[in-house]
Amino acid sequence: MSCQMPLEKSTQPNPSAPTLAEAKAQFINLWGVSGTSWGVSKTLAQVHALLLVSPQALSTEDIMEQLSISRGNASQTVRELIDWGLIYKELRPGERREYFVAEKDILRVTQCIIAARKRRELDQMKRTLDQLAQLPGNDTDPDYRAFHTVLTDIQQLADTSDKLLTRLMKAERNWFLDKFLKLFL
Amino acid sequence: MSCQMPLEKSTQPNPSAPTLAEAKAQFINLWGVSGTSWGVSKTLAQVHALLLVSPQALSTEDIMEQLSISRGNASQTVRELIDWGLIYKELRPGERREYFVAEKDILRVTQCIIAARKRRELDQMKRTLDQLAQLPGNDTDPDYRAFHTVLTDIQQLADTSDKLLTRLMKAERNWFLDKFLKLFL
DNA sequence: CACAAGTTTCAATAATTATTGAAACTTGTG
DNA sequence: CACAAGTTTCAATAATTATTGAAACTTGTG
Known part of the structure; x- marks a missing residue:
């Protein structure tokens, strides 16, 4: 080169x-x-x-x-x-x-990337998880319970991530810098 | 099937x-x-x-x-x-x-994934960015300044992400559920 | 130490994903 | 409306990445 x-x-x-x-x-x-x-x-x-x-x-x-x-x-x-x-x-x-x-503003760049990935992958995933979690079954079957537990845990994680990402996405510069950085890190 | x-x-x-x-x-x-x-x-x-x-x-x-x-x-x-x-x-x-x-504990699973990706990609990236940001140049060249600004911004973002991820990684269940979820979302 | 019952390695191959580039398309202008 | 100067599309191909499977290795046992 x-x-x-x-x-x-x-x-x-x-x-x-x-x-x-x-x-x-x-x-x-x-x-x-x-x-x-x-x-x-x-x-x-x-x-x-x-x-x-x-x-x-x-x-x-x-x-x-x-x-x-x-x-x-x-x-x-x-x-x-x-x-x-x-x-x-x-x-x-x-x-x-x-x-x-x-777009040169890195905060906006980050928000765009988060938004795109969230809607492309996370949202789709949540839909499928919701559907799978509805599976009926008898709670006495330990196998069923194990599956259901994992699924519920992952759903909870997906929800939490979703909320966190949405918050980061909508965050204004001031919130991001002040509250987030100072209070949290 | x-x-x-x-x-x-x-x-x-x-x-x-x-x-x-x-x-x-x-x-x-x-x-x-x-x-x-x-x-x-x-x-x-x-x-x-x-x-x-x-x-x-x-x-x-x-x-x-x-x-x-x-x-x-x-x-x-x-x-x-x-x-x-x-x-x-x-x-x-x-x-x-x-x-x-x-590992069935989803919190730990998440922490493992974050830790692995952080050390594999983020840490490597930070190293390269640090090196690039050291590039000397005259501050009167607008082209140089523009490049330097983008680089500094991205470095800052990388640092913030790093801290956030480290915090999430080390988070205990209680901290995660209480402080994080309740206070933040 | 020979063998059985496994695991690991890695070159060859298959599958996937990204890229090319020519043809089709779009749009503004004389 | 013909043409120039672009942009877009998409089938063919190239590049990359994942997978196979046979050979090499490991380890415990009679």
């Missing part, structure tokens, strides 16, 4: 610029690797990282070039990031090309 | 037994599907689910048979679950075969 990566154009040549570009590349890489171990595609995480550290909005073309991915991949990934609420379209008058900017 | 799954032997035939076995199968399936979307292999999640709803300890052979997986897969998966602290070996005097039981 060349040190002279075209990650940004500085107005005048600057000796520390290559290092900054390199640091950005490392950050994009870190995000990509971390993403995969949490069940998010590498590209999704990388595009997000790229936009997070890019002060200007980038076009699909820019994203393709900087991450060496195909047009189709860029298009799909960008659409998914919009779904999550993590990036926004930026339209420029007189241009047909679309540009994208990342 | 047959209703007469050999998930357990009840001492006497019981009309609700097939339904219970079916419910267990559904639960194992739910766990498997949920696992994959959080970056955990399907088999790992399924073996865990199987042992969670099994009142008796199961041998590798039992696990292979009930989930239709190979010996090698069962062996590796079981080892990984032990690593996570989610299941225990149970040795029976006079038998060479090993049996496995799941």
Whole structure:
């Protein structure tokens, strides 16, 4: 990987610029690797990282070039990031090309991620658990009781997590910083 | 899938037994599907689910048979679950075969999962972030400042998450139920 | 020490998931 | 309405990840 990566154009040549570009590349890489171990595609995480550290909005073309991915991949990934609420379209008058900017407020970023995962996985899971927990059975069967206990415990955990996540999601900055951090940690 | 799954032997035939076995199968399936979307292999999640709803300890052979997986897969998966602290070996005097039981206390299960993921991913991430944040640069370069801001924000988030998770991990049942649930949710 | 009854390892393979890229589509403009 | 400049879709393919299963290993026993 060349040190002279075209990650940004500085107005005048600057000796520390290559290092900054390199640091950005490392950050994009870190995000990509971390993403995969949490069940998010590498590209999704990388595009997000790229936009997070890019002060200007980038076009699909820019994203393709900087991450060496195909047009189709860029298009799909960008659409998914919009779904999550993590990036926004930026339209420029007189241009047909679309540009994208990342939500830069990390608290909001966190809330978007929590919200998306909660509704995609936790809510679905709770529905299935509720349904399974309704299974009738005779309480004298120890096997039935054991199953029921595990199920009820997990349901309780899911409820608690749900409430905690909802709270974190709706938290305002002040609540988050003051009450939460100071009182709790 | 047959209703007469050999998930357990009840001492006497019981009309609700097939339904219970079916419910267990559904639960194992739910766990498997949920696992994959959080970056955990399907088999790992399924073996865990199987042992969670099994009142008796199961041998590798039992696990292979009930989930239709190979010996090698069962062996590796079981080892990984032990690593996570989610299941225990149970040795029976006079038998060479090993049996496995799941940790059934959901609070502990949660703590094990949090601990494992924290050390595997969060801690590694914090290390890389710290290193990247040290990048020197001139504060007059807006590009540098933007990058540094994002990095610092994410570091702060990582720290907060870390503290929150550590707290949840060490929480005792009473603290968890009382302080946490009542005061917070 | 030979064997039986298991467990573990790991290269080969299968299954899954992500990515490409060409074709179809969209939209604004002369 | 034809065309230019984009975006989106999706079947084919590539890359990744999980799984198999045979061989190597381990361990207790006659």
